[in-house]
Amino acid sequence: MGGHGFYVWSAVIVTLIVIIGLIVRPLLQHRVVLNQIAQELAREKLRKKTTGEGN
Known part of the structure; x- marks a missing residue:
């Protein structure tokens, strides 16, 4: 290579x-966002269950 x-x-x-x-970072961020959404849905479900709104 000529030095x-x-x-x-x-x-x-x-x-x-x-x-x-550039390939890996968005994949990891996608996983984090999905986990955050799942946690928020679980919290919302629990909130509805404890307040009786889910019936």
């Missing part, structure tokens, strides 16, 4: 890390 191997491979590694991060 530029370190630069080229470090650029490739940094690029791969960024691309992987």
Whole structure:
């Protein structure tokens, strides 16, 4: 690579890390949002059950 191997491979590694991060982060955030929605639905169901509105 004409003496530029370190630069080229470090650029490739940094690029791969960024691309992987751009793929993984939204997936993890999606999971967190789904868990938050499930918790809120469970709280709402419990609230309706305890106040008698669910009948």
